[in-house]
Amino acid sequence: MSKHTTAIFCEAHPEPPFWRVQFETLNLPRPGCFLLADFGGPLREVLFPAGLSAGGFSVLVPPGHPVQRLLPGETVDLLGPFGRGFQTEQVERLLLVAEAHLLPPLLPLLEAAPMVTLVLAAPTRALLPPARRFPPSVELHLITQDGSVGYAGTLETCHGADSPLLEAVQWADRICASCDSAFYPKLARIVRQQRLNPPANFAQALIQIAMPCGVGACEVCRVQTVNGERRACTDGPVFDVLDFGL
């Protein structure tokens, strides 16, 4: 019965383009793992921690999310933590790769290694979080589709000689990504091109899709990998990126 727990809603404040919501709980998920929260809808909501502390965790949710209807002190019914999270033990140079709207699950990793580089992509500058949000020790490389700041292009097209992504992949000894799953076969190709014989889990990719049950019962969250179909909720949601491309 250890996977059924509650959390106490503490506060919510805007952190554009999201709201940061703080919960107190003893059952903390590790980065990349998730909880299923009951906010009254027909399905539980998937919550990835965006911040972890001794007594609780925070999540970043879009405006209008049902969590904003909670009052401080209210309890939330949780299932979890579920899934296989990021493995970042004994890493010196950690590369994080994200699209801005999928960044929150990577935020707990910003200080997970002595040296951290974040490659962050968005359609335009206005959709990027301000640089002051990140710890000063994090090296930030921005990619915008309209070229309003940083490298002009997208993660998909970011493979020129001056690409910040290629250089960062060469530098890193671990990569954690949170992007659209359509990008992962491309990332797998880049990893294979830039690294000779990368070890298992050198590059890890988080899949964010609907996971109604969290335990592998509903079969809604199946993802196609080179090793066949896998369930995101129990086999992931963090996979070796090489599972997505030979």
Added chain:
Amino acid sequence: MIELAPNHKFGLPIATPVMPAAGAFGYGDEYHDLVDYRCLGALVTHPISLHPRRAAHPPRIILRGETLLIHTGHPNPGLNAILRQFRELWARLGLPVILHVLAANPAEMVEVVDKLAGETAIHGIELGLDEHTSVEKALALLRSIRLNSDFPVIVRLPFSGVATLAQPLAEAGVDALTLTSPPRGVLPLPEASGDGSPPLMRGRLYGPALFPLLLHQLHTWIPRLPVPVIACGGISSTADARACLALGASAVQLDAVVWRHPDLLATIAKELAYDAGNTAL
């Protein structure tokens, strides 16, 4: 004990009238951290086919109000792999295991039951029929199980096929009927743009809105059927389960609500047991 197969030579007794529906609960131990299995009447497995089946292309789920539209394609690794992986677990579970089987035709069904010969951890078969199953095909599938195995047979009827299939199957000797599998529905994809006809997703409907439809089916058909009926569709509380049992259902199956409230299975089982004067659960 509740007998789901009173006319079968071995019977299919269950301790409580509450069980998960096929497709809601996996194959066995997925919910071991969240559900008290001692409260379940039986384990009804995820739909299993003779050969492996792949998942449907995403998206596989759409929410519309309280209603879910789901199309998974019933992915499963095939009967051989399932038996290899789960037969020992099923033997340890301590409750009846009902295998939910999908079969395209009677010949495939014969292959399935041949492979199940000697599987002592399996106590019954629930045959899943789709909307397009004719009476002749349904009877042929039932006959292919009957002639080739000793398992009690439950047939889960398609929502739109109760009127045509229920009585012929009951007369042909099915042990019990599950009313019903989730009805089919179609919804436009949420991200569809306004130009042209929107892309549609087809699937099965789940949610409390189905409960009145279930009660209508039970009210119409239980008085006419000489076999036990298991109620399935939109049940989301003890009051819902009581209403089904009051209409004559022998047991209830909970479907998608289990994902939100896994403990509801045990809660309903305990409250129904309390109604019956049994406080041991």
